[in-house]
Amino acid sequence: MVVTMFACSHVGLVDEGCKLFESMKDVYEIEPKLEHYGCLVDILGRAGQLKEAKERVQTMPLKPNAVLWRSLLGAARVHGNLEIGEVALKHLIQLEPETSGNYVLLSNMYASIDKWDDVNRVRKLMKDHGVNKMPGSSLVEINGAMHEFLMGDRTHPQSKQIYMKLEEMCRKLQERGHKPKTKEVLFDIEEEEKENALSYHSERLAIAFAVIASDSSVPIRIIKNLRIE
Incomplete structure (x- = not known):
């Protein structure tokens, strides 16, 4: 039943x-x-x-x-x-x-x-109540190793290349008419800051890293540590 x-x-x-x-x-x-x-x-x-x-x-x-x-x-x-x-x-x-x-x-x-x-x-x-929110992160597996990213993360050894690729991806999205959904940024900050928060979200960092670190024929699978409601 x-x-x-x-x-x-x-x-x-x-x-x-x-x-x-x-x-x-x-x-x-x-x-x-x-x-x-x-x-x-x-x-x-x-x-x-x-x-x-x-x-x-x-x-x-x-x-x-x-x-x-x-x-x-x-x-x-x-x-x-x-x-x-x-x-x-x-x-x-x-x-x-x-x-x-x-x-x-x-x-x-x-x-x-x-x-x-x-x-x-x-x-x-x-x-x-002494409750702490667990920060959201995104993980991607490359050549058998798991790489984890937080929003705005710059701790990865290839951080410079990751951000260069991410900026390239964002630029191409904008050229094709993409507009960030800033309403999804649930913080009381200015519109420009909301756009930056979306640009450097953990999923995007993980994707950018996967693009530069893996073969283009290999599917990219991003794993979130938190359940999405």
């Missing part, structure tokens, strides 16, 4: 997924477990039915775990529902006070609509 509901969630079959859930008790006399509620919340959340998803979590006979609340928080971020995002984070802080990703999700929601005071409030909350 979990697999079928999971499939419904990922292909947008909301009604079918909800009917499957209801049939567990009504037809098969099976009491839904946490994983079934998790699938239901995911189905509703992906479809933007956040109010119903929240009500399901709050009224379920089992105690909701962090996975359920995080699923709701992730859906709230995707659909821009700050109210439900705040509710979910409140419960997540009680269950997982030291998990930085929970705070970051809500902070990013505030940043995406320029609510910097609220961003600072969430960051203070992290500090009060």
Whole structure:
């Protein structure tokens, strides 16, 4: 049943997924477990039915775990529902006070609509709970060796060549009409600084290094150390 509901969630079959859930008790006399509620919340959340998803979590006979609340928080971020995002984070802080990703999700929601005071409030909350955000990095394998890059990283032995290649790549992108999506930079900084932050992002550094260090016929695979929500 979990697999079928999971499939419904990922292909947008909301009604079918909800009917499957209801049939567990009504037809098969099976009491839904946490994983079934998790699938239901995911189905509703992906479809933007956040109010119903929240009500399901709050009224379920089992105690909701962090996975359920995080699923709701992730859906709230995707659909821009700050109210439900705040509710979910409140419960997540009680269950997982030291998990930085929970705070970051809500902070990013505030940043995406320029609510910097609220961003600072969430960051203070992290500090009060002694939570440190793990910096995002990108890894690429070249000739059997893993190379890791952070944003603006200049510690690599071939840093000079990497930045030269990166500037060349950025120049060619601009010539072809590419415009940086500065809205994705979730910091209260000037537009030019946002463009620089995007230009020197860890993925771009990893790609630039791979281009100069590997054969052009070899696929480039970048690995992120953090889950992307």
